[in-house]
Amino acid sequence: MSTAKKIAVVTGGNRGLGFEASRQLAKQGYKVILTSRDEATGKGAAEKLQAEGLDVISYSLDVTSESSSRNLAEFIRQQFGKLDVLINNAAIFIDAQAGSTSIFHTKIETLQQTIDTNVYGVLRVTQALVPLMKAQNYGRIVNVSSGAGQLTDMGSGMTTYRISKTALNALTRIFASELHGTNILVNSVCPGWVKTDMGGQDAPRTPEEGVETIVWLATLADGGATGGFFRDRLPIDW
Ligand SMILES: NC(=O)c1ccc[n+]([C@@H]2O[C@H](COP(=O)([O-])OP(=O)(O)OC[C@H]3O[C@@H](n4cnc5c(N)ncnc54)[C@H](OP(=O)(O)O)[C@@H]3O)[C@@H](O)[C@H]2O)c1
Numbered sequence: 001m002s003t004a005k006k007i008a009v010v011t012g013g014n015r016g017l018g019f020e021a022s023r024q025l026a027k028q029g030y031k032v033i034l035t036s037r038d039e040a041t042g043k044g045a046a047e048k049l050q051a052e053g054l055d056v057i058s059y060s061l062d063v064t065s066e067s068s069s070r071n072l073a074e075f076i077r078q079q080f081g082k083l084d085v086l087i088n089n090a091a092i093f094i095d096a097q098a099g100s101t102s103i104f105h106t107k108i109e110t111l112q113q114t115i116d117t118n119v120y121g122v123l124r125v126t127q128a129l130v131p132l133m134k135a136q137n138y139g140r141i142v143n144v145s146s147g148a149g150q151l152t153d154m155g156s157g158m159t160t161y162r163i164s165k166t167a168l169n170a171l172t173r174i175f176a177s178e179l180h181g182t183n184i185l186v187n188s189v190c191p192g193w194v195k196t197d198m199g200g201q202d203a204p205r206t207p208e209e210g211v212e213t214i215v216w217l218a219t220l221a222d223g224g225a226t227g228g229f230f231r232d233r234l235p236i237d238w
Helices: 016-027 039-051 066-079 108-134 159-178 212-218
Strands: 007-010 031-036 056-060 085-088 139-144 184-189 229-231
Touching: 007 016, 007 066, 016 031, 016 039, 016 056, 016 085, 016 212, 031 039, 031 066, 039 056, 056 066, 066 108, 085 108, 085 212, 108 139, 108 159, 108 184, 139 159, 139 212, 159 184, 184 212, 212 229
Parallel strands: 007 031, 007 085, 031 056, 085 139, 139 184, 184 229
Antiparallel strands: none
């Protein structure tokens, strides 16, 4: 079965920026597959958006699982036969709770856990889903990164989170390079400091403001930017 409507997948769509990105993409006419590692939570989040009249369905996806990523790809292949947008949004930030804030106390297990979600997770999901973009020579992949991963402005603290976002930016560059010459555009974005469970209540930005550039990159016209790192629609240093 195939559909003319553009199909978007959002990882970690059940709350925070992923939930808001799902809402904004659906408002722009996309059919959104809101994915969540907890099935019931994802269903509840999708139902909230459906109640707003939006075309959103839920599907369970744990980005740390290769089989979960493959199941999602198979579901999309059977239901829609293509994929247009992938927002790699799911991530964890566990340095403080793991006592890993200073690099001198960072535990290798914390780094492994963080990389498994924030970097390998993006690799697993993208590897599984990109064939659905290649088949139609159209795709927009947005990797939700962070200024915390910028090498030019690298500070201390948040050690494993920082390392994971720097590595994520490397994935963006490599994917974009390998997809060069196709109509599949891959970019990193820093959403700014946003009021979510991760960002905390002191953050100045609302989720709606935070997803603005994410949605812009997800909806780039043909020939648009690829292999870039953006905040507020402007390129920023790696
Ligand atoms: N908020 C900020 O200020 C800020 C700033 C810069 C960058 N970012 C980035 O923006 C993105 C979204 O952040 P947020 O603030 O919305 O964070 P959040 O509120 O903590 O939400 C994180 C989302 O990721 C999901 N997730 C975590 N591990 C997962 C896994 N193994 N499989 C699938 N989903 C998983 C969570 O699912 P559960 O509900 O199941 O835990 C949740 O849906 C992240 O990439 C983050 O690094 C945020």
